[in-house]
Amino acid sequence: MKIITDCAADLTPQEREQLGIIEAPLYIQFPEGEVNSADITADQFYDRLEAMRPAIPSTAQPSSGIFADLYNKVVGASQAFSIHVSSGLSGTINSARMGAEQIKDGVVHIVDSMTLSGGQRFQVLAAALAARAGWGKEAILERLDQIRSNTEVIYTLETLEYLARGGRIGRVQALLGSALKLKPVIHVDKTDGKYSTVGKGRTIPQAIEIISDHLHQTYQEKELWVSVLHGRFKPGADSLADALKQKLNVKKLEILRISPVLGVHTGPGIVGAAVVPMELMQDLGN
Numbered sequence: 001m002k003i004i005t006d007c008a009a010d011l012t013p014q015e016r017e018q019l020g021i022i023e024a025p026l027y028i029q030f031p032e033g034e035v036n037s038a039d040i041t042a043d044q045f046y047d048r049l050e051a052m053r054p055a056i057p058s059t060a061q062p063s064s065g066i067f068a069d070l071y072n073k074v075v076g077a078s079q080a081f082s083i084h085v086s087s088g089l090s091g092t093i094n095s096a097r098m099g100a101e102q103i104k105d106g107v108v109h110i111v112d113s114m115t116l117s118g119g120q121r122f123q124v125l126a127a128a129l130a131a132r133a134g135w136g137k138e139a140i141l142e143r144l145d146q147i148r149s150n151t152e153v154i155y156t157l158e159t160l161e162y163l164a165r166g167g168r169i170g171r172v173q174a175l176l177g178s179a180l181k182l183k184p185v186i187h188v189d190k191t192d193g194k195y196s197t198v199g200k201g202r203t204i205p206q207a208i209e210i211i212s213d214h215l216h217q218t219y220q221e222k223e224l225w226v227s228v229l230h231g232r233f234k235p236g237a238d239s240l241a242d243a244l245k246q247k248l249n250v251k252k253l254e255i256l257r258i259s260p261v262l263g264v265h266t267g268p269g270i271v272g273a274a275v276v277p278m279e280l281m282q283d284l285g286n
Contacts, residue, residue: 045260067099067152075106118274155272
């Protein structure tokens with residue numbers, strides 16, 4: 001069983017290597033040319049992004065042909081799960097579906113994560129670990145459904161400028177205008193995989209408090225795996241990690257950087273968390 005995803009899952013290089021996860025490319029289109037998001041470091045990207053202001057680059061998904069070539073190379077006569085960034089935020093999964101229709105051998109199960117970043121990562125890791133442990137297709141799909149329903153991805157931004165310019169504002173539109181100076185708290189809605197506003201603060205510390213309170217209300221005393229993620233905002237990530245350790249029953253916590261392809265739409269001042277109940281991950285092995 002092969003596991004395929006895209007770089008919006010924010011996997012670490014070690015996870016990809018150890019679990020044999022294949023990553024489809026997502027592209028950043030700078031004025032001087034297109035770059036595979038996997039080929040540029042976060043700091044290199046943010047240096048270029050800030051140098052471009054007020055303009056920003058755009059992003060592009062893989063073509064169906066790229067997916068078809070990828071599937072033909074890795075699937076063979078076996079099966080694969082191809083798990084991708086939310087259909088509510090990207091057309092990547094449509095390319096994956098069309099690519100899967102072009103292969104002759106093997107079966108590719110296309111999975112809409114209905115989320116992104118750390119939330120997508122939990123699903124990809126679960127599929128890879130379950131496959132390695134010998135789980136069957138239906139058991140893996142059932143676990144992915146459970147993880148999808150019980151994962152929260154929530155973040156705040158120093159500015160809405162990048163979301164607005166990149167056209168990813170969605171239902172957060174109401175915060176625009178004079179509210180650009182506010183610090184929105186945004187999560188990925190489980191019903192449609194799109195962004196929705198949880199609240200807003202006047203400062204990053206206020207927004208972090210809103211995030212930690214929201215997660216406490218959501219999970220209460222459940223043991224949790226928490227991934228804190230940021231663009232280029234380590235102080236904010238450290239503050240959020242401290243707040244979550246105080247208010248949640250954190251079994252595992254890590255601080256990671258988000259992929260440059262996601263940073264196009266958020267800018268460097270993003271900080272947030274992906275959270276999943278530990279019980280949905282710990283029986284999969286490691």
